[in-house]
Amino acid sequence: AQSVTQLDSQVPVFEEAPVELRCNYSSSVSVYLFWYVQYPNQGLQLLLKYLSGSTLVKGINGFEAEFNKSQTSFHLRKPSVHISDTAEYFCAVITLYNQGGKLIFGQGTELSVKP
Amino acid sequence: NAGVTQTPKFRVLKTGQSMTLLCAQDMNHEYMYWYRQDPGMGLRLIHYSVGEGTTAKGEVPDGYNVSRLKKQNFLLGLESAAPSQTSVYFCASSYQSDRTLYNEQFFGPGTRLTVL
Numbered sequence: 682a683q684s685v686t687q688l689d690s691q692v693p694v695f696e697e698a699p700v701e702l703r704c705n706y707s708s709s710v711s712v713y714l715f716w717y718v719q720y721p722n723q724g725l726q727l728l729l730k731y732l733s734g735s736t737l738v739k740g741i742n743g744f745e746a747e748f749n750k751s752q753t754s755f756h757l758r759k760p761s762v763h764i765s766d767t768a769e770y771f772c773a774v775i776t777l778y779n780q781g782g783k784l785i786f787g788q789g790t791e792l793s794v795k796p
Numbered sequence: 797n798a799g800v801t802q803t804p805k806f807r808v809l810k811t812g813q814s815m816t817l818l819c820a821q822d823m824n825h826e827y828m829y830w831y832r833q834d835p836g837m838g839l840r841l842i843h844y845s846v847g848e849g850t851t852a853k854g855e856v857p858d859g860y861n862v863s864r865l866k867k868q869n870f871l872l873g874l875e876s877a878a879p880s881q882t883s884v885y886f887c888a889s890s891y892q893s894d895r896t897l898y899n900e901q902f903f904g905p906g907t908r909l910t911v912l
Contacts, residue, residue, distance in 0.1 A: 685838075687838075690836065717903075722906075723905060723906075724800070724886055724903035724904050724905045724906055725839075725886065725888075725903040726903065727900055727901075730900070771838060771839065780846075781827065781844050781846050781852060782827055782890055782892075782899065782901070783829075783841055783844060783854065784839075784841070784901060786838035786839040786840070787838050788836055788837060788838045789836075789838050
């Protein structure tokens with residue numbers, strides 16, 4: 682079975698500081714990896730995804746993530762955060778050849794950017 | 797192009813009442829999903845559908861039923877609501893393609909349900 686663990690439930694940070702949101706996964710088969718963002722009172726939207734190729738993936742709003750197969754991690758980073766980045770962030774995985782395309786989500790990390 | 801829409805946005809039920817949540821998508825997507833979101837637990841899959849007339853159980857299906865009579869609609873039913881079903885419910889859809897092994901899921905805005 683697959684599982685996703687987001688190591689921090691809440692991350693407070695000051696504006697213009699760098700941030701890293703940590704995600705580890707467990708799977709016996711190859712996976713695709715994703716980060717979704719949920720702004721207050723909204724649905725989820727895709728931030729970035731890793732399917733294959735370069736292990737450094739760039740997404741929207743200046744976020745990037747690095748896939749590390751040996752450490753089974755997919756940490757999300759941004760060099761300088763803005764107040765508008767305040768949101769909940771979800772890491773998710775899907776196994777290759779998954780029937781129905783079912784995503785498995787982590788518990789979420791609340792990013793709070795303070796002025 | 798509205799994307800994925802959900803009806804209603806908010807609802808309060810009493811224990812034992814029933815209700816149906818409606819999800820509609822206008823992107824001609826084959827796959828549709830119902831998730832529930834609870835604090836500290838992320839999103840968990842309730843039921844999903846890979847096409848019109850087909851449904852399957854997800855991770856937490858108990859207490860819920862679904863129907864996909866039309867390709868664009870996916871209904872989630874609670875026959876006898878319980879306080880444990882207080883949650884935010886999200887619908888999502890994705891496009892099936894033989895060329896790729898994965899297609900992005902697009903999410904609706906959510907339905908906040910409270911069961912007293």
